[in-house]
Amino acid sequence: MSKKITKTTLPLYIGGKACLAISGKSFRNENPATGRKLTDVEQAGRRDIEKAVVAARKGFQTWSQLTGMERGQVLKRAAALIRERRMELAKNEVRDSGKPIAEAPEADIDSGADALEYFGGLAADVKGEHLDLGPEAFAYTRREPLGICGAIGAWNYPFQIACWKAAPALAAGNSMIFKPSEMTPTNAVKLAEILTEAGLPNGVYNVVHGMGETGHLLASHPDVDKVTFTGSVPTGRKVLKDAAATIKHVTMELGGKSPLIIFDDSDLKNAVSGAMNANFFTQGEVCSNGTRVYVHEDIHDDFIAALKERTEAMVVGDPMNPKTDMGSLITPDHLDKVLEYVRLGIEEGAHLVTGGEKLTVKGFEKGNFMSPAIFTACQDDMRICREEIFGPVMSVMTFKDEDEVVNRANDTEFGLSAGVFTQDLTRAHRVVAKLRAGSIWINNYNLTPAGVPFGGYKQSGIGRENAAMALEHFTQVKSVYVELGDVECSY
Numbered sequence: 001m002s003k004k005i006t007k008t009t010l011p012l013y014i015g016g017k018a019c020l021a022i023s024g025k026s027f028r029n030e031n032p033a034t035g036r037k038l039t040d041v042e043q044a045g046r047r048d049i050e051k052a053v054v055a056a057r058k059g060f061q062t063w064s065q066l067t068g069m070e071r072g073q074v075l076k077r078a079a080a081l082i083r084e085r086r087m088e089l090a091k092n093e094v095r096d097s098g099k100p101i102a103e104a105p106e107a108d109i110d111s112g113a114d115a116l117e118y119f120g121g122l123a124a125d126v127k128g129e130h131l132d133l134g135p136e137a138f139a140y141t142r143r144e145p146l147g148i149c150g151a152i153g154a155w156n157y158p159f160q161i162a163c164w165k166a167a168p169a170l171a172a173g174n175s176m177i178f179k180p181s182e183m184t185p186t187n188a189v190k191l192a193e194i195l196t197e198a199g200l201p202n203g204v205y206n207v208v209h210g211m212g213e214t215g216h217l218l219a220s221h222p223d224v225d226k227v228t229f230t231g232s233v234p235t236g237r238k239v240l241k242d243a244a245a246t247i248k249h250v251t252m253e254l255g256g257k258s259p260l261i262i263f264d265d266s267d268l269k270n271a272v273s274g275a276m277n278a279n280f281f282t283q284g285e286v287c288s289n290g291t292r293v294y295v296h297e298d299i300h301d302d303f304i305a306a307l308k309e310r311t312e313a314m315v316v317g318d319p320m321n322p323k324t325d326m327g328s329l330i331t332p333d334h335l336d337k338v339l340e341y342v343r344l345g346i347e348e349g350a351h352l353v354t355g356g357e358k359l360t361v362k363g364f365e366k367g368n369f370m371s372p373a374i375f376t377a378c379q380d381d382m383r384i385c386r387e388e389i390f391g392p393v394m395s396v397m398t399f400k401d402e403d404e405v406v407n408r409a410n411d412t413e414f415g416l417s418a419g420v421f422t423q424d425l426t427r428a429h430r431v432v433a434k435l436r437a438g439s440i441w442i443n444n445y446n447l448t449p450a451g452v453p454f455g456g457y458k459q460s461g462i463g464r465e466n467a468a469m470a471l472e473h474f475t476q477v478k479s480v481y482v483e484l485g486d487v488e489c490s491y
Helices: 046-063 068-084 086-097 104-125 158-171 186-197 212-219 233-244 268-284 300-312 332-347 402-410 425-434 468-474
Strands: 012-014 017-019 025-030 037-043 130-132 137-145 148-152 175-179 205-207 226-230 249-253 259-262 292-296 351-354 358-361 364-370 373-376 393-399 417-421 439-442 475-483
Touching: 012 046, 012 186, 046 148, 046 175, 046 205, 046 212, 068 086, 068 104, 068 158, 068 186, 086 104, 086 158, 086 186, 104 158, 104 468, 148 158, 148 212, 158 175, 158 186, 158 226, 158 468, 175 212, 186 205, 212 226, 212 233, 226 233, 226 468, 233 249, 259 268, 259 402, 268 292, 268 300, 268 393, 268 417, 292 300, 292 402, 300 351, 300 373, 300 393, 332 351, 332 364, 332 373, 332 393, 393 402, 402 425, 417 425, 425 439, 468 475
Parallel strands: 148 175, 148 226, 175 205, 226 249, 259 292, 259 417, 292 393, 373 393, 417 439
Antiparallel strands: 012 017, 012 205, 025 037, 130 137, 137 475, 351 373, 358 364
């Protein structure tokens, strides 16, 4: 008997429809909070990637010939459908990732809908320039789509990332093959279904599931014109190597070890809120998190006292409970990695103020829960202050003056984000100008509106996501010279 798609199968989505993998392989998707199986996920192999590329090329030929206005209408219809299904999609995110339902509707689903709506509005405005060359000639440029965009997503914001990548790519007229993280695959297929329902031609948005090998097959395929990747720096290097073989366009949104600087004139309550958002949102599994918290020595003790009290009041538990503040980390292995950093911090001489312990939640005994950790007495050269932990571990350090803290903040291979808390806006803008990071917040943290570019300096990335400039990363410029006079020739 041939294999069929069932309620417990998560299929590939190629050419406008769900399908089984030609590879015949599948893997198990589990709920991080319970350890229970959610679905059997179809695993794409080489022939599945070939099938997706053929579908994407065919879809591109149709989609790229539509007007920007027509493309934008499809994206805006998709955004409206997402908003209608907001809670259904949010619950999928919670089951896949372990994050709390208190976050997912706004941070994940609304953010994705915003991106589709924003770029749907920009699609009709993709244009070139007119260049005056005198009375007998002129030139113009055309902004044209690249072709097939391969996209590889991360597991912390699966739906948001899928939308952030699809929205500018599709607005510009490209087609896309998206590989979600193998740990959070569900909503990528839901997005594909929604886009099809909104009127997207078959083959313009395809979904392939799999591990690193599937990503390698996609990123190295000679007929894929661009790769956009979100994930860790080590994996990003591998994707760049694959893309380099055929000189593909790339966008890389990678990791960080971002500084959060809190000056002595800061509003203490807001500064504590900012530090908590910068470390404990989504269990600390956020690339832009401000995990190196520099607090002016004059307010350090008051800051820690308020931070400790509020952190210990956080509710860790059932991700589907609206009262839960922090859910389950993504896998047992990742939990072990984060707890090992807690052990290293203690071993290196940092003081564990609170948290950092594995928790057992009643009814969720197989979940990956831990208490949010705060370290003080940290030094810049400690591993907990140098390496990306990707969990709820905050390292607090003190500083005396502005130049000192800016130099320390910049002393990292990363440059994704930073934050500054102060009521002196002159100082805030002066410090921001000196910080080597791509996304910086003043008196807040981790807000990423669709109209604001997001991306990093140094090893934290290449290119930007969101905002109008993202369209530049999904188009190429063609220059056209137009002669109005006679052709000069000296022979």
